[in-house]
Amino acid sequence: MSDPQKTPEEMPKDTPQAHDQQVLSEEYKKRQRRRSAAIAIGLVGLVASFYILTMVKLGPELFSRAL
Amino acid sequence: MAYLDSSADIQQADIGADVSDYFALLKPRVMSLVVFTALVGMLLAPNGLHPFVGLLAILSIAIGGGAAGALNMYFDADIDAIMSRTKNRPIPAGRIKKNQVLGFGLFLTGFSVPILGLATNFMAAGLLALTIFYYVVIYTIWLKRITPQNIVIGGAAGAFPVMIGWVAVTGSVSIEALVLFSIVFLWTPPHFWALALYKKGDYEAAKIPMLPNVAGENATILQIIVYSVLLAIVGVLPVVFGFAGYFYGAVASVLGLTMIVLAIRLRGVEQKQMRQRARKLFTFSLSYLFVIFLVLLLETLVLRMTGAA
Structure with a gap:
């Protein structure tokens, strides 16, 4: 496993750890950002859906309760 | 800075899966048929639903159908790699790892079924769960590779969405x-x-x-x-x-x-x-x-x- 304390530049080049820790390409990071954005949109959509669904299903009843 | 854990991961994931690869796992063309038939079932049913509830129901049915598609691709990865029609799918093309697809499919199933139940009724949700089970287990895992009648029996999975659309509105299965x-x-x-x-x-x-x-x-x-x-x-x-x-x-x-x-x-x-x-x-x-x-x-x-x- 990788040592989180060391950057790739500090890692010895000929060890298995160094071989396993490869810096990711720009394309990989771009795709990762797009995946993260899709997850964020999905989560926001889910929250909004539950909120609107609650309002639609319960409507004013939501506020008709003993305080 | 992000790293991959091992050289094996680097070989398989290469430049990582794109959002479009995850979308392809949902079998968009099959999904469009699922959405269309479910919408027809829903609009033909008497009474009707609140537009937002209807939209959420269609979305749940679509995602449930997509989840079944992803799970199908997980179990069929070996034969997908052989056929010209399917060899460019994300798993055989090496754009996404098999286990990620399994997780993705199960995750979508776990969300789509309860949301349909909460939005409409649990009979519709039960039918959606049955559809996913039928397509993945009965058709993909069991019948597809052992009987030439696979399509006849498996065809029920594709026929359920129109019924789910109807049941989502009425709450019962009618003639x-x-x-x-x-x-x-x-x-x-x-x-x-x-x-x-x-x-x-x-x-x-x-x-x-x-x-x-x-x-x-x-x-x-x-x-x-x-x-x-x-x-x-x-x-x-x-x-x-x-x-x-x-x-x-x-x-x-x-x-x-x-x-x-x-x-x-x-x-x-x-x-x-x-x-x-x-x-x-x-x-x-x-x-x-x-x-x-x-x-x-x-x-x-x-x-x-x-x-x-």
């Missing part, structure tokens, strides 16, 4: 829902056997026992004709049961007869011509389902608006 189910159910075998006739080599290479490979082309054509006749009859049942008018009846009759004629024309011609005609039947069958459901829907909506229904 209308069963008729709509039967139309899609009987449409599936001639549709896929037509495909199997001109993609025979692909299925042979993947060792999938499709009917043309196991029973031969003549037996397949005969079964296509039988199912086309049954489809043409069931296609006009909405008129018989009183939830469609004569305009729909006329359109369904013409399209049903055309389907039978196209099926009969597969007989007694040479291989090359038969394959061309099989492709034509496959394309026509797609239009058949789309047109009869669209006409049924439009006719019902027009009759409702004019107060005749």
Whole structure:
């Protein structure tokens, strides 16, 4: 496993750890950002859906309760 | 800065899966059919739903169908790599890891089913769960690789969404829902056997026992004709049961007869011509389902608006 304390530049080049820790390409990071954005949109959509669904299903009843 | 954990990961994930790869796992073309049929079932049902609830229900059914598609790709990755039609799917093309697909499919199933239940009713949610189970376990894992009747039995999975749409609104399975189910159910075998006739080599290479490979082309054509006749009859049942008018009846009759004629024309011609005609039947069958459901829907909506229904 990788040592989180060391950057790739500090890692010895000929060890298995160094071989396993490869810096990711720009394309990989771009795709990762797009995946993260899709997850964020999905989560926001889910929250909004539950909120609107609650309002639609319960409507004013939501506020008709003993305080 | 981000790192991959091992060189094996680097080899397989390479530049990582894109959002479009995850979308491809949902089988968008199958999903469009699921959305369309579910929407038809929902709009034909009496009463109706709040537009937002209807939208959420359609979204849940679509995502549930997509989850089944992703799980199908997980279990079928080995044969997908062999067939020309499927070898560019995300797993065989090496764009995404198998286990990620399994997680993705299970995650979507775990969300879509309860959300449909909360938005509409738990009978619809139960049917959605049954659809996913049926498609993944009964069809993909069990029947697809062992029987040439795989498409007939598996066809039920594709027929459920129209019923789920109906049940989402009414909360119960009625004769209308069963008729709509039967139309899609009987449409599936001639549709896929037509495909199997001109993609025979692909299925042979993947060792999938499709009917043309196991029973031969003549037996397949005969079964296509039988199912086309049954489809043409069931296609006009909405008129018989009183939830469609004569305009729909006329359109369904013409399209049903055309389907039978196209099926009969597969007989007694040479291989090359038969394959061309099989492709034509496959394309026509797609239009058949789309047109009869669209006409049924439009006719019902027009009759409702004019107060005749």
